[in-house]
Amino acid sequence: MRHIHKRWSPSRLATFAAAIVVLVLIDQATKLIIRSNLSYGSTWPDGWELIRISHVTNTGIAFGFLQGNSGALAIIVSTALIFFVVTVLRREKLTEISDYCFAAILSGAIGNLWDRFQRGEVTDFIDPIYYPSFNVADSLISVAAVVLIGHYLVFESRTTQKSSETLE
Secondary structure, three states: OOOOOOOOOHHHHHHHHHHHHHHHHHHHHHHHHHHHHOOOOOEEOOOOOOEEEEEEEEOOOHHHOOOOOHHHHHHHHHHHHHHHHHHHHHOOOOOHHHHHHHHHHHHHHHHHHHHHHHHOOEEEEEEEOOOOOEOHHHHHHHHHHHHHHHHHHHHHHHHHHHHHHHHO
């Protein structure tokens, strides 16, 4: 633990870990509800044309790329997760918003990785008509990444602006 940055107090680290656990549990609970109540390939409600709930699976990654490579993807994602966690815990210049974004990204990755290890595939169920199916974990990753990028752009522009004002 000596390589963890000092900004990670025990309470901050516990909050970060608790957020991850809660989000992974929500992801896994929604997938269990779908697997338990909707037969594979079926859709609910019938006749909806914009978005629906469908029980489908995915052995690839985002948008179905690399189908059929679940074992290799599990190893790659596990390695990336370890690298990601170490990087986040060692970073100095992060904000509370970025911490929660990282927690959401980690939660999504862990939720889908759990599926890969347990089932060899990921359960997807949010099914927009003109977009690939996805799940809560995918949503966590996507939304957190957008918020993180937006936050970084605003935060960095403020930092850059303050630095340039100081130099003048």
